[in-house]
Amino acid sequence: MITKRIIPCLDVKDGRVVKGVNFKSLGDVASPVDLARRYSESGADELVFYDITASAEGRALFTDILCETAKSVFIPLTVGGGINSVGDFDRVLKCGADKVSVNSGAVRDPSLITEAAKLYGSQCVVLSCDIKRKDGEFRVFSKGGREDTGLEAISWIKRCVVLGAGEVVVNSIDTDGVKHGFDTELLDAVCRAVNVPVIASGGAGSIKDFIDLFNNVPEIDAGLAASVFHFGEIKISDLKKAMYDNGIPVRL
């Protein structure tokens, strides 16, 4: 039976892992390579590396870290951040990434999804969305949650799946960093709209939040979080054991 995935996300800036609360006040955590190895050993099903660097030097440092990680961590790696062209896909895939997530780059030019899916397959193209409630609808925000794109989220996600996205990461800005649970209302709406795997992000504060996520939105394929794992508030091994005890299919 297919299992529900637990995915730690590592936001990397200048070679270090960071995590912001509501995307602001970034705090330094640890060496990405060490953290990735530790997560893999404790049962993480997949890792997301998010490059939040803007400079060219930072970008080169990021691909070095990615290569280093892929040499010793043998679980799927998804890379996001600063993906604006198929050249960017190529750059990170060569360093051992399996999937590449597009966010602002796809908002600017949706044909990037189609182009990349043709070259690397849909399974390689992940749509990542930062979503916030505004004017009575779910709205897509870009540039790390700073800019309102004006796009209604559910129709945007549907469109991207038609264009070739093989998986969707839904990050709720409303619940991100607050640690009061995932945005089940938003996630349920996305799961009803598309038939590709959907990954929940934003709001995990406790093991119970994950259990509630998988129980309340059974179509969700994976739960993603950062700080609760980095700071050891949730041990992945404990989380997976709790999922198992609650009858949620899981890889132990």
Added chain:
Amino acid sequence: MTAIIDYGVGNLFSLSSSLRSLGETVVITSDTELLHKADRVILPGVGAFGDAALKLQTGGMDKAVKDLASSGVPLLGICLGMQLLFEKSLEFGEHTGLGIIPGTVRPLEGAVPKDYKIPHIGWNSLEFKKDSALFKYIKNGDHVYFVHSFYADECAPYVTAVCEYGCKVTASVENGNVFGCQFHPEKSGKVGLAILKAFTETERSR
């Protein structure tokens, strides 16, 4: 020494890294002479079947792979590399495969119930159908990582393991010295490494 066939398809970084982490010597090559000198050979692959089959034909790599298979050298096809071992694929039209293992590659769409998502992405458990040299360090029910939208069908005599995804999906196959995994052992953590370790211990059949 294990040779990974380089025919311009797929990401060989993780595969070579995982084998090297086991202490195996790895070459990535398109040189058929070198391939024939290898103790075992891996046919990787991601992407579209038609495109990959065409790339194999370029430079006669398709014939080289068939020769390798009949030479008795252990040959492992991974993901699309496994699918290419079959006679044909119905992925966007009909394409001819290598025909090393009898069978047809078909879309999961239509084969699995409607509420199952496609691609089949994630960790699924193996259900052994037969004993295999590749399973010597793993157990029935162990999880491995899948990413695919097409599956091998009409190949029952060669199936060594399946996984449950609304129907029984071919997870691995074996025909003499030729092995195939639909899943990615190089992305399947400890279980995947154990499968690769078992493969690096296989020997030429004559």
